[in-house]
Amino acid sequence: MKRVLAVAAVMAVISVFGKAERPNMVWLVSEDNSADWLRLYNPNGAPMPNVEKLARHGLVFNQAFSCAPVCSVARSTIISGCYAPRLGVQYHRNEKPVPMPENLKMFPWYLRQAGYYTSNNAKEDYNFLPSEKKGVWDESSGKASYRKRAAGQPFFHVQNYYITHEGQLHFKDLTQKTETDPAQVKLYPYHPDTETFRYTYARYLDNHRKLDEQMGGFIQMLEDDGLLDDTFIFYYGDHGGVLPRGKGYVYNNGLHVPMVVYVPKNWTHLVPAARGSRIGGFVQFVDLSATVLNLAGVKIPEEIDGRPFLGEGVTLAELNARDTAFGYADRFDEKYDLVRTVRKGDFKYMRNYQPFNFDGLYNFYRYKMLAYKEWRELYLAGELNPLQSRFFEPRPAECLYDLSKDPDELYNLAGDPKYHSKLAELRSLLQGQVKSMPDLSFIPESQFLKEGSGNPVQYGQEHLQEIAELVDIADLSLRPFPEIRESLRAALESSNPWKRYWGLVVCSSFGTQALECTEKAVALAASDPEGLVRVRAAEFLGLTGGGDPVPVIMQALRETEDPVEVNLMLNTVVLLQDAKGVEFKLAEFADASWAQDEKLQSGRRMEYLLGSGKSF
Known part of the structure; x- marks a missing residue:
């Protein structure tokens, strides 16, 4: 009954004033692609004219970050608006789903209560109990569409695209012709310059062209339906990747994502900059739910960790002053690791809590890719240079990178006396983050599931002091x-x-x-x-x-x-x-x-x- 009354109220506003009281919102979400792969961010990236058109009529976020470099953890962060290690959803794939925090719903639930039609087509991939989805979506399936809403009803719709997913690069040979010339691609310096790698780059860039075509069709549908003047369109990648050392790793290529927001003409007052602007302030996936709720005029729950970067109350000065992002990587399928990062401005601090556990440790899904297999084989044959070999060797316990000079994170400044104060600043910032959440990964996963999976947030609070002491022990290695x-x-x-x-x-x-x-x-x-x-x-x-x-x-x-x-x-x-x-x-x-x-x-x-x- 509550739901019916909410929709009726919205319909009454529409009938009186002739237009929706609130804007529509659409998310176009591509899988496994970092910002580097788009010409909009990198001259060596793929041309994507439909995304670039959205950018001309919207905002480009230069510094948008997934909090995790893999889908289920990134998407659990997005749907909850909370840091995954605080909720026990930081492992991919989950061995046991957990409940949402008490007094918090997946954020589309709040939109539905406010009269929005919510639809998702179709990927979810949350690490929460299936029962937590009750009341969240009007429809979540391969047939879900905003077109199924009541006449004039405001909507929030998510459209997911698989064409750039890692699985698209699990080809068996190099015979399929590419539109991108493999000879012309620019390789990351940590990758070997081989036919396999060049071909894989070319196939991935081609997939971005196909992605842009697919999204262009959806945007055209919105235009044909006469909705562009009232609909915010977010385009973003669900995390970075997907060439080796991207997806699954908290390097820049695993966390830095493209994010473009088309701004509808009727709602320009809800954004802090003119259409066509590029925003330098940092935004994170933990902020997405708060942003959508703020644009819709819906109260943001106090229990979430994120904060809005669009909507009422957000100023350009405050937005551009945001300069900090937090990242986390834990188990990826069967491969365990524990890495945390904090970026502040141009500097990135990376804490490898198990530095002996080298990056290239075998993972079934990852090594389906021919480029991964070849990279390992070349390492074992002794045919790589030191930068290319590093992926298969023990890591420093902590790293510091200046991304303004070293965007590929090749040169660790942690041991350079000139950067001692910066290292100490970011180390302290990260220590404060993992202790204050608290970070549940400091309790082994099997133990956490036995003791805390029924209420992870409560478990974390009960073990707050113990986890802080474990962090202090781990940091003895520094x-x-x-x-x-x-x-x-x-x-x-x-x-x-x-x-x-x-x-x-x-x-x-x-x-x-x-x-x-x-x-x-x-x-x-x-x-x-x-x-x-x-x-x-x-x-x-x-x-x-x-x-x-x-x-x-x-x-x-x-x-x-x-x-x-x-x-x-x-x-x-x-x-x-x-x-x-x-x-x-x-x-x-x-x-x-x-x-x-x-x-x-x-x-x-x-x-x-x-x-x-x-x-x-």
Whole structure:
């Protein structure tokens, strides 16, 4: 009844005044493409005349960022308006969906309550419980259309495009002719200059041309329906990518996205700059929900983390003063990592919490791409230069990049005394961010799912102090080893298993500098009551040569039936196998339920480790 009355109220306004009380909004969302791939942002990018036309009649955001470099995490951030690690939705793909925070709905729900027709065609990919979608969309399907609304009813419609998705580059050979000349593409300096890479670039640029044609058809439909004067059209990529080192990684190419907003003539008063302007202030995906609600004149829930960048109350001066963006990368399918970034102005700080866990660690879906396979093969053959090899080697615990001079993030300034104050500033900013949320990734995923998946936000608040202490232990790796001996010893001897866990991660981060911890690591590997702690101890021993990790990890695998815990352990197995040549004979686990089910991430890992999925 409430919904019917809301629509009736809107229809009454339309009948009296002859036009909608509120603007319409459309999102055109492409998959897996960073700003670099569009001529609008980069002279080497694809010409996209329909997007460029939107830009001439709207706003171009020069600094728009996904908070995560992969779809389910990015889209969970967008639909909630909250940072994913605060809500427990930071893992791709989710092993177990979780509820939305208490007193918060997916944001289109609020639009529906205000009389909007909401439609999504068709990708959702949220890491929340399916029940959380109740009342959010009038329709979410491959047939969803704004045209199904009541006459004159304002609408919010999302149209998704797959043509630029990573899967479109899973071709088997290089025979299909491209419109883009492979010889003319400009390669990133971290990629090898090969026929495969040049062809892959050309195919991807071609896909952008096709994307523009597809979106042009939709824009024409809006024009034919007489809606352009009352409809904001947002075009953005759902995160960066998709060539190797893009999607899945929090480098600039994984987070910096194109974002163009067409401004309708009847609603120019809701934007802070003239049509045709380029905006330099930073906007993030966490801000999108607040922006749409603000444009619609709907109250923004206090529980969300984002803030509007268009609509009433937003000034150009304040918008252009925004200069900070936060990024996160965790598990991507079966491959674990934990990386956080903060960018402030031209400087980007990257914190690799497991620096020994190199970027190119095997991932089933990623290595379907011929370019990925070839890159790895060239590395193993010793045919890459140092910049190209870095993807397959351990990383620094922290990096600092000046993107005004180094947009490809090649030269780490963290060790340069000239940038000491900037490093300290951004390090502190990131530490404050992960502690204040708090960041649930500092509790291993399997443990979080056991204890906190019923109410992640409440769980985070209950463990706020503990997580802050875990962050402090993890950050011991940022100081000289002699300075942290006593603090590290205290962590390794703590009664809290996750302090021991992070203490061992710090040991592995220091590598052979921490060999004096070998005796303690051997003891923890042999007798710690927590299997994940034993495996982290074995990982340190395997990486440094301080002991044989195989018996410890094999026994830990025998003792657990939790597939999420298993997958975290198998990440260590793959690391030790591929980085150090440690041999594991895993045939005894071939018939385990967690190894047989390909829907489980542990199944994917076992497929690779047993050989059937191994491509190099």
